[in-house]
Amino acid sequence: MGxxxxxxxxxxxxxxxxxxxxxxxxxxxxxARWGLVASLGAILDGSVDSGTKRxxxxxxxxxxxxxxxxxxxxxxxxFLLASLTLGGATTTAVSDDGQAHRxxxxxxxxxxxxxxxxxxxxxxxVTARGFGGPVFWRLGGETVTGTDVHHYxxxxxxxxxxxxxxxxxxxxxxxxxxxxxxxxVLAF
Numbered sequence: 001m002g003x004x005x006x007x008x009x010x011x012x013x014x015x016x017x018x019x020x021x022x023x024x025x026x027x028x029x030x031x032a033r034w035g036l037v038a039s040l041g042a043i044l045d046g047s048v049d050s051g052t053k054r055x056x057x058x059x060x061x062x063x064x065x066x067x068x069x070x071x072x073x074x075x076x077x078x079f080l081l082a083s084l085t086l087g088g089a090t091t092t093a094v095s096d097d098g099q100a101h102r103x104x105x106x107x108x109x110x111x112x113x114x115x116x117x118x119x120x121x122x123x124x125x126v127t128a129r130g131f132g133g134p135v136f137w138r139l140g141g142e143t144v145t146g147t148d149v150h151h152y153x154x155x156x157x158x159x160x161x162x163x164x165x166x167x168x169x170x171x172x173x174x175x176x177x178x179x180x181x182x183x184x185v186l187a188f
Contacts, residue, residue, distance in 0.1 A: 002181030008135050010146035015139070019046035019091075021061055025185075035067040039087075048093045048103075050139065057100060059091025078116040085109040095138050107133030107148075115159075123159040127173070128152065150176035159185075 003020040023041025030036065039062060046056030065085040073079035086108055092100040108131060115125030131153075135146045155173030162168060167185040 001183060002179060004177055004179035006177040007149045008146040009149050010135075010137070010139055010144045013050055013139060014149065015137075015146070016049040017046065017056070017093075019056060019089075020044045023061060032072075033069045037063075037065040037067060039063045039065075043089060043091045046091070046093075048095075050096055052096070054094035055100075056094075056103065057092040059089060059103075061087070061089040063087030073115075073117060078114050081113040081115075083109075083111040083113070085111070093137065096140060097138075101138035103135070103137045105133065105135040107131045121161045123161070124156065125158065126154075126156045127171070128154045129173075131177075148177055152176040153179060155179075 001020075001022050003018065005016070005018045008015045008017055021041050021043050023039050025037060025039040027035055027037040041061045043056065043059035043061055047053050048056060063085050064087075065083050067081060067083045069079065069081050071078070071080035086106075088104070088106040090102065090104045093103040095101050109129050110131070111127060111129040113125050113127040115123050117123045130151060132147065132151055135148075137144055137146070152175070153173040154175040155171065157169060157171030159167050159169045165187040167187070168183075169185065170182045171180065173179045
């Protein structure tokens with residue numbers, strides 16, 4: 001479960017957007033260094049604000065990521081995980097004409113995550129992501145293309161390894177595109 005808040009620049013106007021979503025993710029570790037992750041989910045709620053706050057309808061989100069571990073964790077040293085993600089989302093959002101129009105967003109993200117395991121269970125980390133991609137909508141009676149004003153997100157989080165095959169995680173990125181997520185991972 002997660003959500004984000006940011007501002008999209010459509011050239012002549014900036015629009016604040018917030019969305020809440022839930023998704024399921026499936027990952028495969030090709031080796032100790034390389035992984036592949038696919039995610040599919042639903043946009044549950046949200047809003048856009050171009051002077052007046054308006055509703056975002058239900059929608060679909062998805063992504064595919066490649067992960068690479070260039071630095072293995074040692075007894076004293078942290079691990080470093082890099083990722084490259086292609087993602088997209090489509091929903092409807094009520095525009096300035098009072099009508100719901102298709103809102104579609106796509107981006108390519110590059111990320112770094114630096115973390116360290118403590119007591120074999122607690123894994124705090126810091127993370128940074130850079131991204132870019134278009135957002136398509138209808139505003140001012142015209143079809144418009146925009147992009148995020150920030151193009152980055154920075155924050156921290158943690159994973160807690162429950163005995164067995166379950167991990168719990170939480171992440172908060174307050175800088176740039178603001179987001180928060182919580183969830184559970186089941187390994188099999």
